[in-house]
Amino acid sequence: MGTSTAPDRNSLRVLVVEDDETIGHHLKTGLRGNGYATAWIRTGVAALTEAGTSSYDAVLLDLGLPDIDGLDVARDLRTRFPDLLIVILTARTDDIDIIAGLEAGADDYLVKPFSLTVLLARLRAHLRRRAATPTEQTPIHLHDLVVDAKARRCTLHGEEIRLRPKEFELLATLARHPGEAVARETLMAEVWDENWFGPTKTLDVTMAGLRRQLAQAAEAARRPCRLPRVVTLRGHGYRLEL
Structure with a gap:
């Protein structure tokens, strides 16, 4: 982080x-x-x-x-x-x-x-x-999805997906660890704060919104596209699968 x-x-x-x-x-x-x-x-x-x-x-x-x-x-x-x-x-x-x-x-x-x-x-x-200033300087390519932390932009086939601030930060955190299991505690610390003491259901609602935005972007795409899939790991966290 x-x-x-x-x-x-x-x-x-x-x-x-x-x-x-x-x-x-x-x-x-x-x-x-x-x-x-x-x-x-x-x-x-x-x-x-x-x-x-x-x-x-x-x-x-x-x-x-x-x-x-x-x-x-x-x-x-x-x-x-x-x-x-x-x-x-x-x-x-x-x-x-x-x-x-x-x-x-x-x-x-x-x-x-x-x-x-x-x-x-x-x-x-x-x-x-x-x-916070993101340390990533190079956009992350996940199939047809591009996550640019420096510009705070997420695009699918060049078309921007308008994510809420926390949705973008959540996606960017998962994108830094493609294929890896990321614990809920890690996501709360990276996306919210390392000393966060608020409700963790905020994470679940934000994740649901992120998934919905990605699905809608895929449906609206003018051509077939490949997107990474967010997998829920019960009792642990999430994984971004390519």
């Missing part, structure tokens, strides 16, 4: 979307106190407008908004801003709700109540990974 450095927090902008006065004020004050430029919005409509007029690095998004379901806000943000870091804040604890949030485009989630310390640690982990 390449050496990563912590980003300059003073240059990072965070949008908090939370209708609860106590939580919203706590988040805004805590983030600003730790060096993040922070704006606080209380509704989904206002959040979408704000995101379209100002540039943000991360959005902390409550699901229970008074006007629009937070899942719809997440989908809209992910479509418009593919590289935006989206962390869902939710009181919903059922797996189906959490998975729905991740599939809507969120990179991570926190279940309320949570501590500011945990939130800051998660933010640092995600932003540190995004600031």
Whole structure:
């Protein structure tokens, strides 16, 4: 894994979307106190407008908004801003709700109540990974699929496959070890952070999204193509088979 450095927090902008006065004020004050430029919005409509007029690095998004379901806000943000870091804040604890949030485009989630310390640690982990400079200089060719870590591009027969940030990083990690078994712990450390202490189901949802994107790209290809296959290794991790 390449050496990563912590980003300059003073240059990072965070949008908090939370209708609860106590939580919203706590988040805004805590983030600003730790060096993040922070704006606080209380509704989904206002959040979408704000995101379209100002540039943000991360959005902390409550699901229970008074006007629009937070899942719809997440989908809209992910479509418009593919590289935006989206962390869902939710009181919903059922797996189906959490998975729905991740599939809507969120990179991570926190279940309320949570501590500011945990939130800051998660933010640092995600932003540190995004600031890391890939060591690979040569694109990796996997049959008709090309993974270019330096350019952060994945192409099939020259046509780009638009992957979410974590989907691309997951594919790039597997592509560095074709034919090898890669443990879940290794993937969590390489794609998320070596000190990651969040939920590992994030990996499963991201992998499902990656597989779906690759399958759709193959179906849309104008000519027959060969793609590597991601194999699940029960109780261990995954393997990229050529």
